[in-house]
Amino acid sequence: SQQGEEDPQALSIQEGENATMNCSYKTSINNLQWYRQNSGRGLVHLILIRSNEREKHSGRLRVTLDTSKKSSSLLITASRAADTASYFCATDLYGNNRLAFGKGNQVVVIP
Amino acid sequence: DAGVIQSPRHEVTEMGQEVTLRCKPISGHDYLFWYRQTMMRGLELLIYFNNNVPIDDSGMPEDRFSAKMPNASFSTLKIQPSEPRDSAVYFCASSLVGGHYEQYFGPGTRLTVT
Numbered sequence: 316s317q318q319g320e321e322d323p324q325a326l327s328i329q330e331g332e333n334a335t336m337n338c339s340y341k342t343s344i345n346n347l348q349w350y351r352q353n354s355g356r357g358l359v360h361l362i363l364i365r366s367n368e369r370e371k372h373s374g375r376l377r378v379t380l381d382t383s384k385k386s387s388s389l390l391i392t393a394s395r396a397a398d399t400a401s402y403f404c405a406t407d408l409y410g411n412n413r414l415a416f417g418k419g420n421q422v423v424v425i426p
Numbered sequence: 427d428a429g430v431i432q433s434p435r436h437e438v439t440e441m442g443q444e445v446t447l448r449c450k451p452i453s454g455h456d457y458l459f460w461y462r463q464t465m466m467r468g469l470e471l472l473i474y475f476n477n478n479v480p481i482d483d484s485g486m487p488e489d490r491f492s493a494k495m496p497n498a499s500f501s502t503l504k505i506q507p508s509e510p511r512d513s514a515v516y517f518c519a520s521s522l523v524g525g526h527y528e529q530y531f532g533p534g535t536r537l538t539v540t
Binding site for chain 1: 430457459468469471474476481482517519524526527528529530531532533534
């Protein structure tokens, strides 16, 4: 079954604003990851949060994980035009060696 | 390291023709994944290998699709015969530790079947 399903949003924001996107999943996980995909390119790993972590930071990125609600959020602070991309969450099926990706959130940052 | 390398980057072919997509994973990575991305279905895992052995091919759509990994540095995904509904972007990814950790994606092959 499909895991890692983002709220189906297309987000358009001004440069300097924050962007938040959400992801929900259905079953137990080892970890949850966020990836970015620029137009016409492959996915790039951004951050991984383990099931026993609640929050993680990496530069301007902040990820939260709520295992009781089976949801995660990705916050990009002080957005830049270069942050324009699609963002995917991905979950591993517990005990499995594969990731299930959501359909992605498109974010457009207007300079 | 050059990252995951895929070829060709673009492929246009006619229905019924054989298509072969190629991938070179990052050196030392033991896991290799083939994905397909379309607007309608998103990113789907087709098959993955561990140490050159196919582990899970449950995502391969049908017998027209086959994948091989003859050695640690090369994999192919073949479609024979191709159909218009196979049009998509095909990604190869590799991982050092396992599929549930960070995966490194290639640039993809955009396949158009007319």
